Amino acid sequence: MDMRTVIEELVEEAERLIREQAWVLTPADRAVAAKAAADLRHVVGTPQFQQALPEVVRLEHLREALAAVAIALAHVHGRLAWFLGAAAAALMPVLHWRAMPAEGGSTFGAVPPAPQQYTEAEDAIRRLQSTLVGIATV
Template sequence: MDIRTVIEDLAEEAERLIHDGVWVLTTTDRSVASKAAADLHTAVGTPQSQQTLPEVDRLERLREALAAVAIALAHVHGRLAWFLGAAATALTPVLHWRAMPAEDGPTFGAVPPTPQQYTEAEDAVRRLRSVLTSITTA
């Protein structure tokens, strides 16, 4: 499964749990979700703006998004922590990507992603931002 599909599944599950009253959001949940959504928006902008960036910048921004999720995760417990943990896990492939040439040396297993993989990961971050934004108003 690609990153976008995993994040979409997580988002749908979170929305369903909130809608069904299984996940009752706390003030802290809302605050952390709001900050994380803002940080994700800063990291990964619109599709048009991202696609004009060099690959090294696109990868940097995806890693910033993963860092924002990890920081948010450090500040919560319960369902929001479980959700953010699963989202961070889904985004971990970006840690194995490289945008720089190997220059005939070791890469510690890092591989260059395809343009499609960049787009899918960026779309996943936008979807994650969307569900975090909806959490703040639930």
């Protein structure tokens, strides 16, 4: 399953839990979600913008997005932490990607992703970002 699909499933579950009031958002949850959403919006731009960038910069942005999720995760507990933890786990493949040639040396297992994998990961980040905006404003 690609990242976009995993994130979509997480989002659907989160939205259901919030709608059914099984997940009651706290003001702290909303504040962390708002900050994380802003951070994600800052690092992953529109599809047109991202696709015009060199792969090494796109990968840098994806790693920054994963870092933003991890930082947000460090500041919460309960359902938001579980949601962010699952989102971070879904985005983990970007840590094994490389955009630079190996030049005959070790890559520590890093592999070049297919071009569509960048797009899938960026779409997943955008979906996560829009969901966090929703969480912040519920």
